[in-house]
Amino acid sequence: MKNNLLIVWTNGDIEVANKFPLLYSSVILDRGYWETAHLMLWGPSILLAKNNQQIQEQLKKIQKTGVKMSACIVCVEDYEATSILEELNIEITHTGELLTSALKDDTYAVMTI
Numbered sequence: 001m002k003n004n005l006l007i008v009w010t011n012g013d014i015e016v017a018n019k020f021p022l023l024y025s026s027v028i029l030d031r032g033y034w035e036t037a038h039l040m041l042w043g044p045s046i047l048l049a050k051n052n053q054q055i056q057e058q059l060k061k062i063q064k065t066g067v068k069m070s071a072c073i074v075c076v077e078d079y080e081a082t083s084i085l086e087e088l089n090i091e092i093t094h095t096g097e098l099l100t101s102a103l104k105d106d107t108y109a110v111m112t113i
Contacts (some may be wrong), residue, residue, distance in 0.1 A: 003035040006102040008095075008112040012044025014052065021045075021113050022058045029066045034109075038102075040095050041071040041085075049088070050081035059088055070095055 005028065009021040025039050039062065041049060049055050049071075063069060070091040076082055085092055102108040 002107060002109045004102075004105075004108045005034045005037045006040060006099070006108055006110045007038070008040045008042055008099060008110065009045040010043040011113050012048045014048060014055070016113065017045065017048060017055060018058075022055070022062065025062045025067050026058070026065065036068070037066070038068045038070065038098070040098065041069065041075075041090065042095055043072070043075055046071055046075045046081050046085070047079045049090075050079055050084050056084070056088060059090070063089060070098065072096075 007021055007025060009017070011017065011021075021039065025037065028034050028037050049059060059069065068091075069089075070093050071081075071085050072095040073092050076085055076092050082092060099110070102110050
């Protein structure tokens, strides 16, 4: 049974961010939709998080609900976003490892945006 959700957020469009991954992430644990949830920032979503104060505030609120977050180390370095994401308590890591594990794990659902 799939009780865990991994959202891979790669899109850098602010409207897409606000209307789906951030909106959905903000309610999924409180409403009991999933036992665990993880929001993974990859590619242009990192640049959006780096440059937009509103997005940064939303990420902080989502974390308070219990959603875990990580970001692609290669992308973070390419976008020079390390200090900002560290301030946001977003784990900077080789995200391919978690993605691969989740894809192979029958208890995970994986969504890519």
